[in-house]
Amino acid sequence: xxxxxxxxxxxxxxxxxxxxxxxxxxxxxxxxxxxxxxxxxxxxxxxxxxxxxxxxxxxxxxxxxxxxxxxxxxxxxxxxxxxxxxxxxxxxxxxxxxxxxxxxxxxxxxxxxxxxxxxxxxxxxxxxxxxxxxxxxxxxxxxxxxxxxxxxxxxxxxxxxxxxxxxxxxxxxxxxxxxxxxxxxxxxxxxxxxxxxxxxxxxxxxx
Numbered sequence: 001x002x003x004x005x006x007x008x009x010x011x012x013x014x015x016x017x018x019x020x021x022x023x024x025x026x027x028x029x030x031x032x033x034x035x036x037x038x039x040x041x042x043x044x045x046x047x048x049x050x051x052x053x054x055x056x057x058x059x060x061x062x063x064x065x066x067x068x069x070x071x072x073x074x075x076x077x078x079x080x081x082x083x084x085x086x087x088x089x090x091x092x093x094x095x096x097x098x099x100x101x102x103x104x105x106x107x108x109x110x111x112x113x114x115x116x117x118x119x120x121x122x123x124x125x126x127x128x129x130x131x132x133x134x135x136x137x138x139x140x141x142x143x144x145x146x147x148x149x150x151x152x153x154x155x156x157x158x159x160x161x162x163x164x165x166x167x168x169x170x171x172x173x174x175x176x177x178x179x180x181x182x183x184x185x186x187x188x189x190x191x192x193x194x195x196x197x198x199x200x201x202x203x204x205x206x207x
Contacts, residue, residue, distance in 0.1 A: 028186055036179065040171040042155040048171065051178040053144050056137040059085060062188060063129065070195045072125040081191050084184045085132050086124030087116065092139035095177050099146045101159055102170045111162045147174055
């Protein structure tokens, strides 16, 4: 890394020092331990759709100006910030399939790959963040269109979520996706906070 890049990274860490406060917040419950409300009324769907529509913009705003070194930094086996972004993109086909399941009145929603193999093998750190954000915005736009044009006579239809074993209608599913978005946005904020915290230096031994 050159001197100019070092200066830019140092400036970023100063400007975003306040992000470190996020590490002091209440810990997030692991995703697979979460429970979700079901039977949500259809009148909430337009409100939830706006959350979904806004995720690409919130994501882009959150990561504006973040140096590449911070974006691709990994902590052990945990995903980097950029890999969390890639994961959101990776799941868009699943969400669209599940909306289709409900529209076609199938009894069970499409099964997810709980190992997240696609994200683990995608090497999202090797591509430009802007490309991931653009692809996510496009994919999310397609999902939003599916929800906006969802058949009115299918709004109350439910299908079983294969992992949770609960019946979900389209509003429940939209809420589930919105919560998944925010779960990873919170993780990204956590990682930004960790990057902004000064590294602990070993204590000097007094001889």
